[in-house]
Amino acid sequence: MNSDFLSDAMNEISDEHIEEAVSYGPKVKLISRKNVLVAACIIAVTVSALFAYNHLQKPPSEIGVETTAETEISDNGTTSQDVTKTTFASASVIQGAPPSDYDNWENEDLPGYFSGVRINGVQYNCHSSYCEPVDKSILLRELGRINVYDYVKEDAEYIDLIVYEVKGISKDYAVAVGREDGLMRGTFLYIENGVLYSDTIGEIIDKLTLTEDIITIPKIEGVHFQYYNYNGSNQYIEPDRIILDENQVDGFSREFFALLKNSRYCKREDENWGEAPTLSFHVRILEGFTLSVNITTDGYIAINNYDFFKVSKEHCESFISSVTKLGLPQNFDIEKELEGCQTLGELTDIYSLSVQSSYLLTYCETGKDFIMYSLSVASRNLIDELVRSNSDAAAVSRVSDSGDKLVFDTAVNGGVKPEIYLCSDGYLYVSCKSVKKAFYIGVEEYNAFMTEFKKSSCIFYPEEPVTMG
Amino acid sequence: MDDRQIIDMLFKRSELALKEISAKYGKLLFRIADNILHCKEDSRESVNDTYLAVWNTIPPNNPDPFAAFICRITRNISLKRLRSKTALKRSVADLPLAELEDELKDLSFEEKIDARALGRLIDRFLDSVDEESRVIFLKRYWFNDEIEEIAKSTGLSESNVYQKLSRTRKRLRKYLEKEGVL
Numbered sequence: 001m002n003s004d005f006l007s008d009a010m011n012e013i014s015d016e017h018i019e020e021a022v023s024y025g026p027k028v029k030l031i032s033r034k035n036v037l038v039a040a041c042i043i044a045v046t047v048s049a050l051f052a053y054n055h056l057q058k059p060p061s062e063i064g065v066e067t068t069a070e071t072e073i074s075d076n077g078t079t080s081q082d083v084t085k086t087t088f089a090s091a092s093v094i095q096g097a098p099p100s101d102y103d104n105w106e107n108e109d110l111p112g113y114f115s116g117v118r119i120n121g122v123q124y125n126c127h128s129s130y131c132e133p134v135d136k137s138i139l140l141r142e143l144g145r146i147n148v149y150d151y152v153k154e155d156a157e158y159i160d161l162i163v164y165e166v167k168g169i170s171k172d173y174a175v176a177v178g179r180e181d182g183l184m185r186g187t188f189l190y191i192e193n194g195v196l197y198s199d200t201i202g203e204i205i206d207k208l209t210l211t212e213d214i215i216t217i218p219k220i221e222g223v224h225f226q227y228y229n230y231n232g233s234n235q236y237i238e239p240d241r242i243i244l245d246e247n248q249v250d251g252f253s254r255e256f257f258a259l260l261k262n263s264r265y266c267k268r269e270d271e272n273w274g275e276a277p278t279l280s281f282h283v284r285i286l287e288g289f290t291l292s293v294n295i296t297t298d299g300y301i302a303i304n305n306y307d308f309f310k311v312s313k314e315h316c317e318s319f320i321s322s323v324t325k326l327g328l329p330q331n332f333d334i335e336k337e338l339e340g341c342q343t344l345g346e347l348t349d350i351y352s353l354s355v356q357s358s359y360l361l362t363y364c365e366t367g368k369d370f371i372m373y374s375l376s377v378a379s380r381n382l383i384d385e386l387v388r389s390n391s392d393a394a395a396v397s398r399v400s401d402s403g404d405k406l407v408f409d410t411a412v413n414g415g416v417k418p419e420i421y422l423c424s425d426g427y428l429y430v431s432c433k434s435v436k437k438a439f440y441i442g443v444e445e446y447n448a449f450m451t452e453f454k455k456s457s458c459i460f461y462p463e464e465p466v467t468m469g
Numbered sequence: 470m471d472d473r474q475i476i477d478m479l480f481k482r483s484e485l486a487l488k489e490i491s492a493k494y495g496k497l498l499f500r501i502a503d504n505i506l507h508c509k510e511d512s513r514e515s516v517n518d519t520y521l522a523v524w525n526t527i528p529p530n531n532p533d534p535f536a537a538f539i540c541r542i543t544r545n546i547s548l549k550r551l552r553s554k555t556a557l558k559r560s561v562a563d564l565p566l567a568e569l570e571d572e573l574k575d576l577s578f579e580e581k582i583d584a585r586a587l588g589r590l591i592d593r594f595l596d597s598v599d600e601e602s603r604v605i606f607l608k609r610y611w612f613n614d615e616i617e618e619i620a621k622s623t624g625l626s627e628s629n630v631y632q633k634l635s636r637t638r639k640r641l642r643k644y645l646e647k648e649g650v651l
Binding site: 003004005006007008009010011012013014015016017018019020021022023024121123 | 497532534536537538540541544545548552564566567569570573584585587588589591592595600603604607608610611612622623624
């Protein structure tokens with residue numbers, strides 16, 4: 001046998017295995033009870049000794065070791081970096097590529113740039129693009145700081161990331177991380193890497209001290225739940241989107257937690273659930289960290305799409321049935337719904353303009369080629385603000401528009417997609433089949449919005465050509 | 470940016486897609502190439518050839534998963550380069566695969582099955598091992614990572630990684646014997 005033969009053979013390894021290796025992260029090891037006791041004794045003795053030493057030797061503010069700065073730049077131009085100055089015994093960050101062409105990076109999300117932190121050998125991650133900054137009220141004491149080289153700013157410099165303990169969850173399993181300058185939208189919850197890889201649902205509940213009070217089901221892309229059904233030939237069809245009122249959402253957070261509790265001994269599986277009807281939604285922990293959840297009628301709970309737990313089919317079916325019965329309009333008639341909207345606020349209760357499935361908006365300026373903008377967090381906030389300040393704008397019947405248009409890519413419901421666009425004549429237009437409505441925003445407000453919008457969004461198309469090779 | 474969005478941009482023939490691929494995967498691809506070629510210049514060329522190959526093949530290809538697709542391209546380009554450049558004074562025999570070859574050296578497969586069939590057997594074998602062992606095996610023998618790198622990325626000690634690799638190699642040997650390849 002020769003190496004060439006083996007090398008060719010290794011070419012047959014499946015994509016799934018390669019993908020798994022690409023995205024693999026270190027896991028928490030479970031240790032035996034005996035070793036836990038032994039470790040606990042050693043730790044108790046060590047901590048006592050260290051405490052005595054620190055108390056005698058060091059000022060209270062110093063809790064760690066300083067190391068030399070190291071920044072490694074690889075030959076293809078990307079960078080990685082090790083710990084610089086830190087107040088932990090050891091700490092580093094998992095740092096993504098800096099945003100390109102962003103003038104408003106400080107309004108972007110911290111986890112998009114620092115996707116993880118590694119503290120004293122324990123890695124915490126915050127990957128989800130839907131995570132929100134946590135409220136200051138859940139932050140307890142500062143655990144320490146990690147000094148990092150921040151090359152996002154024009155004049156790059158070292159900054160501190162502050163790591164906090166959070167209320168209600170052990171710092172072994174979750175911390176909150178924010179920049180000392182408060183930029184990049186605030187402080188975010190980072191979960192220890194192994195938590196979501198736990199072998200049972202009960203372990204996840206225990207590690208995160210999950211209760212119904214800290215779980216919420218937020219609106220993502222304008223909806224709370226999406227229900228995927230399949231026709232008889234196992235063919236995927238467009239999902240039904242379910243939007244609930246506040247009371248109903250509270251009710252389902254409780255029901256979801258009850259489902260988790262009832263499934264606490266259910267184990268992780270390594271297989272996909274196939275194509276059973278699926279209820280898809282997001283769950284937020286402490287109003288910050290977001291997990292995507294899929295529950296199937298054949299008894300699977302999948303977290304973040306890759307971690308499957310086989311649970312009771314009856315419990316899953318019951319949960320799905322209660323959601324779809326209450327939230328899913330039996331005969332959703334989009335024309336009728338739009339006809340019933342009397343104000344802009346009522347329209348955006350059905351369709352959230354700022355959080356759509358597509359991140360691109362098309363801008364058509366009269367007499368010019370169209371431009372596509374990709375939305376940033378700042379531009380989404382601008383849209384939210386525009387809607388909020390004009391939520392009382394009454395619907396008028398308006399046949400024709402004139403001027404430049406910013407077109408929103410709205411969610412599809414029941415296969416019908418309404419056309420919604422903001423026009424430089426000062427109106428927001430909505431049309432779907434025979435329904436045509438407009439809401440007056442005002443020309444001045446339109447101009448002010450578009451000035452800020454262009455500043456806060458990136459031009460996706462057309463772009464400068466990239467030189468290859 | 471997620472992979473689906475990158476592929477959409479490729480379908481729209483937006484060269485911004487290549488920027489995004491470089492930002493997201495550039496380091497990984499360079500590592501794959503450099504693990505094989507151990508020459509920065511050649512590794513850079515392999516990565517650039519990868520971007521060109523991606524541009525030329527998507528569309529019509531619509532790969533999923535995308536990461537595996539692009540890693541595979543880089544690996545193949547690098548292996549081809551290694552085989553053709555005798556001046557490199559390195560060959561496929563210098564890759565970590567030599568360890569695997571050692572374990573299976575007294576088994577002669579070539580007469581019984583071709584490389585592809587052996588590869589599919591190894592792939593099936595990997596389904597039967599635990600995730601950690603599987604990932605370590607692939608990082609060593611597909612990505613050609615050094616032990617130190619594997620230990621860092623998995624959070625294990627180097628000796629632990631050695632142990633797991635050794636056990637997995639032995640289990641693979643037993644598996645292949647059981648499958649009647651011997």
